[in-house]
Amino acid sequence: MSEVRVTVRSASGSEERTVSAGTTAGALFADDRTVIAARVAGELKDLSYEPAEGDVVEGVEISSEDGLNILRHSTAHVMAQAVQELFPEAKLGIGPPVRDGFYYDFDVEKPFTPEDLKAIEKKMQEIQKRGQRFSRRVVTDEAAREELADEPYKLELIGIKGAASTDDGANVEVGGGELTIYDNLDAKTGELCWKDLCRGPHLPTTRNIPAFKLMRNAAAYWRGSEKNPMLQRIYGTAWPSKEELKAHLDFLAEAEKRDHRKLGNELDLFSIPDEIGSGLAVFHPKGGIIRRVMEDYSRRRHEEEGYEFVYSPHATKGKLFEKSGHLDWYAEGMYPPMQLDEGVDYYLKPMNCPMHNLIFDARGRSYRELPLRLFEFGTVYRYEKSGVVHGLTRARGFTQDDAHIYCTREQMADELDKTLTFVLNLLRDYGLTDFYLELSTKDPEKYVGSDEVWEEATAVLQAVAEKQGLPLTPDPGGAAFYGPKISVQARDAIGRTWQMSTVQLDFNLPERFDLEYTAADGSRQRPVMIHRALFGSIERFFAVLLEHYAGAMPPWLAPVQAVGIPIGDAHIDYLREFAAEARKKGLRVEVDASSDRMQKKIRTHQKQKVPFMIIVGDEDMNAGTVSFRYRDGSQENGIPRDQALAKLAEVVETRVQV
Known part of the structure; x- marks a missing residue:
């Protein structure tokens, strides 16, 4: 029997081995049950792959990024098999892994119900226990069409083999590779149980799926196009252990409690009425207070840093965006034009920078004015597709805290350093403290300007980012068409990452x-331009902070900072006097003079997440004191009124959380 020499790499190290020809990758890693696939020459392979002479075979652990994708895509196959066993008429779409899970699309007569999902999950558990083997076959286009003649969506994928990938990246080879089908084979008899067009790789068997759960279903257009049929998409999640699955479900439950849309309704902060339109929010009085305080503090800090405030209109002639290049590169993200002034196209602005350029160019500028820092709370409009609009975090109309800085080439590095430091410090003031930075560089297919200019700009930004001492992650090709950027990524209270500020x-x-x-x-020189959005x-x-604090905003941002709760009607006037004194100091204090019992009032304002309750009975009123009740239910009694007012003012001024 012939032999081959291979190099085997695993978490424990690398070693050369001589093995019999036909030895599988699974046999090379037989002692490591965490390895569920192999990587050879950069390509992922099933453990059934037989290494050739000189191959370097690296084990892919189930908990790695590639391992998780393989686990989740394999689970998607099990789900699709379960659906077709229960609903034989269902036609298959695509079933890729996605972040934290997977989905599969189906063409069925009626949308799936919650009861259907329970039945599908139960059937998946049966399939998992059968230990079916995933087996790869290379097929010709003609053979695949014959085998999958009853699957119209798979036939379409065969027709686009080698073309641009769909959003799954897992159901058909892209780039002219082999066309493959994966069979699910019975563990005992080897008989075919189910099959799917797929490039793989997959787990060895369904028993290698440790833990999964179906989450929900939704409608989705085939291949993301509104011109195509509407399919039913089932989402699920899969993890390397039951403990990790439980932790993920607990995380989702906490995230659901913090959902800004839910909190916005419960706390009466904002709404997105159907009468106005998707992605277009209105702020209610309490939400308006939070927003105003956010803006006022930001405005004050910008003034301290030498920014000058400007204002620009919501719409402009299309020629302006032709000049800026946005109509060449960004038209699909803009609202359609309005025909005004004898056929002149006007557009709602998607960004403020072209108008700020006109302000700079309104008169002659001297080097003595630079750096010139222009700042605007500018409302912009972007035509987001309905499928991606999400509350306040992905809206169609929103207000940017937008700044454009014009400086000399010599000032550039120092100005970028000051800008990034200012951005990070201001975010810290709002309570976000866990950051890393992302450096987005040129998209080779979508940019303007010379390569030399891009290289210089990228090198300067990288040096500025590294100076902050924060982790720096590359984002190749992620820059806007006009220049590279640094993005500030912030982690919230439950560890989710949000992209916050950008400096371009x-x-x-x-x-x-x-x-x-x-x-x-006396010469005429071209300024350098820095784009900067902080929020x-x-x-x-607003939404990020609401979810970060789970609605319990720090006192300085809370719409109601304290509420007075009288033990009886005789104490109402005393509390109203206290509230009036507090309001003179700029504090937001109310008195609950309703007919509800005291304990019900306390529960009501706990649900409204008011930072402080000021409770007064006979003893406090006679002594000229109040009692403080905190969010955690603890209480401090007998505080003199002037000290209570000073304490409230100090907590608000120092922006601490309670």
């Missing part, structure tokens, strides 16, 4: 707008 360096828009300033030697959008930042 731009040599190209000043060129397109022919912006100039007079240098010290990203006020609405989105």
Whole structure:
């Protein structure tokens, strides 16, 4: 029997082995049950793969990113088999792994019900216990069409083999590779139980699926196009252990409690009425207070940093966006034009930078004015597809805290450093403290300007980012068409990551707008432009803070900072006097003079997440004191009124959480 020499790599190290020809990758890692696939020359392989002479075979552990994707895609196959066993008429769409889980699309007569999902999950458990083997077959286009003649969506995928990938990336080879079918084979007899067009790889057997759960179903257009049929999509999740599945479900439960849409309704902060339209929010009085305080503090800090406030209209002639390049690169994200002024196209603005350029160019500029920092709370409009609109975090109309800084080439590095430091410190003021940075570089297919300019801009941004001492992650090809950017990624109280502020360096828009300033030697020079959005959008930042604090905003942001609760009607006037004194100090204090019992009032305002309750009975009123009740239910009694007012004012001024 012939032999082959291979190099085997695992978590414990690397070693060369001589093995019999036909030895599988699974046999190489037989002692490591965490390995569920192999990587050879950068390609993922099933454990049934037989290494060739000189192969370097690396084990893929189930808990790795690739391992999780293989686990979840294999579970999607099990789900699809379960659906077709229960609903034989169901036609298969695609079934990719996605973040934290998987989905599969089906063409069925009626949408799946919650009872259907329970039955499908039970059937999946049966299939998992059968230990069916995933087996790969290479097929020709003709053979695949014959085998899958009853699956119209699979036939369509066969027809686009080698073309651009659909959103699954898992059901058909892309780039001209082999076309493959995976069979689910009976563990004892080897008989075919089910099959799917798929490039794999997969787990060895269904018994290698440790833990899974179906989550929900939704409607989805085939391949994401509104021109295609509407299918039914079932989402699920799968994990390397039951403990990890439980932790994920607990996390989802906590995230659901923190959902800003739910809290916005419960706390009467904002709504998105159907009469106005998807992605277009209105803020109610309490939400308006939070937003105003957020904006006021930001405005004050910007003024301290030398920013000047400007204002620009919501719509403009299309020529402006032709000049900026947005109609070439961003038209699909803009609302359709309005025909005004004898056929002149007007657009709702998707961003503020072109208008700020016009402000810079409104008169001659001297080097003595630079850096010029223009700032605007500018409302913009973006035509997001209905499928991606999500509360305040992905809206169609929103207000950016937008700044554009114009400086000399010599000022550029220092200004970027100051800008990023200012951004991070201001985010910390709002209670976000766990950051990392992302550096987005040029998309080779979508950029303007010379390669030399991009290289210089990227090098400067990288140096500025590294100076902060935070983790820096590359984002190749993620930059806007006009320049590279640094994105601030912030983790919230339950560990989710949100993209917050962006700082973009731009040599190209000043060129397109022919912006100039007079240098010290009298020559005309081109400024460098820095784009900077700190919140990203006020609405989105509002939502992030709401979820970060689970609605219990720190006192300085809370719409009601304290509520007075009288033990009896005789104590109402005393509390109203206290509240009036507090309001004179700029504090937001109310008195609950309703007919409800005291304990019901306390429960009501606990649900409203009011930071402090000021409770007064006969003893406090006679002594000129109040009692403090905190969010955690603890209480501090007998505090003199002036000290209570001072304490409230101090907590609000120092922006601490309670």
